[in-house]
Amino acid sequence: MQTFHIYSESTELQSVVIGTSRQFRADQSYVEYINKKQIDTKPPTEEVLHSELQGFRDVLISRGIEVFIPTAIGSFVPDQLTPRDIGFIIGDKLVISNMSCSSRRYEVFGILETIKLFDLSDKKVLIPDADVWIEGGDVIVDKNCIYLGQSNRTNKNGLDFIRRHFSRDFDVFPITVNDHANESRFLHLDCVFNPVGSSHALFFRDGVIDIPDRVLKNYEIIEIDEYEQAELATNILTISSETVIVRKSEKLNRVNTLLKAHYDVIEIDFSSVVATGGSLRCASLPLIRK
Numbered sequence: 001m002q003t004f005h006i007y008s009e010s011t012e013l014q015s016v017v018i019g020t021s022r023q024f025r026a027d028q029s030y031v032e033y034i035n036k037k038q039i040d041t042k043p044p045t046e047e048v049l050h051s052e053l054q055g056f057r058d059v060l061i062s063r064g065i066e067v068f069i070p071t072a073i074g075s076f077v078p079d080q081l082t083p084r085d086i087g088f089i090i091g092d093k094l095v096i097s098n099m100s101c102s103s104r105r106y107e108v109f110g111i112l113e114t115i116k117l118f119d120l121s122d123k124k125v126l127i128p129d130a131d132v133w134i135e136g137g138d139v140i141v142d143k144n145c146i147y148l149g150q151s152n153r154t155n156k157n158g159l160d161f162i163r164r165h166f167s168r169d170f171d172v173f174p175i176t177v178n179d180h181a182n183e184s185r186f187l188h189l190d191c192v193f194n195p196v197g198s199s200h201a202l203f204f205r206d207g208v209i210d211i212p213d214r215v216l217k218n219y220e221i222i223e224i225d226e227y228e229q230a231e232l233a234t235n236i237l238t239i240s241s242e243t244v245i246v247r248k249s250e251k252l253n254r255v256n257t258l259l260k261a262h263y264d265v266i267e268i269d270f271s272s273v274v275a276t277g278g279s280l281r282c283a284s285l286p287l288i289r290k
């Protein structure tokens with residue numbers, strides 16, 4: 001039986017859940033508008049989402065990574081594209097998220113069959129109390145640290161929870177996401193900051209209120225601008241210390257070219273998923289990294 005294992009954002013990815021487009025907005029009456037991108041953009045079709053997610057899956061499989069797809073739960077869950085948020089692994093523990101948006105609250109049912117394939121003994125699954133909000137997009141585990149976004153989706157109780165359970169093994173750093181206009185423009189920490197490969201991090205400085213010294217010490221920063229942030233430029237997926245998967249888009253040419261100077265960069269089409277507010281990191285929930 002396999003054990004969850006996540007201590008890094010960049011060591012070799014071995015097992016991952018990715019999003020599914022099945023039943024995407026199948027019943028309009030359940031659609032909830034929960035982020036700015038989604039409000040401003042015409043919703044993509046299930047077909048084009050499916051083809052992008054297939055492309056993502058094919059790349060992962062071609063690299064020898066085990067890929068799980070959530071089961072479609074029912075039309076009352078309108079969007080299962082971004083499993084990153086519904087739970088997350090720290091060390092050998094799975095934390096099941098309390099989702100702040102009601103339309104996402106039952107999304108985790110789609111991965112229960114996958115979870116049951118793993119060793120859950122000795123309290124490896126943590127279920128926070130109802131007033132504890134943490135979504136996986138706000139959780140970054142890397143280089144003995146946990147960076148925890150404080151956002152509309154992850155609250156102070158979430159920070160206390162992470163400190164209580166994990167500060168013995170990790171240094172925990174809160175990073176406040178700058179949502180001054182309260183318009184859910186920067187949904188999660190990973191929409192403004194994300195480590196890339198072994199030694200860099202993509203970072204939109206105006207997206208946070210404060211930045212821990214440890215971030216500046218641990219990473220060579222690649223700054224991104226407001227326009228690139230809106231294209232979710234930070235939201236890439238590192239699959240090994242040398243290899244990253246990014247979105248192919250003219251709008252991201254500058255960033256992708258910078259990344260190519262340091263890493264093996266795999267570019268895939270993902271613009272439709274981005275139109276719903278998430279990109280490659282959001283669309284993936286790593287279960288095991290070497």
Ligand SMILES: NC(=[NH2+])NCCC[C@H](N)C(=O)O
Binds near residue numbers: 079085
């Ligand atoms: N980790 C992330 N940044 N996730 C993005 C989630 C997008 C999703 N549609 C939502 O608004 O909840």
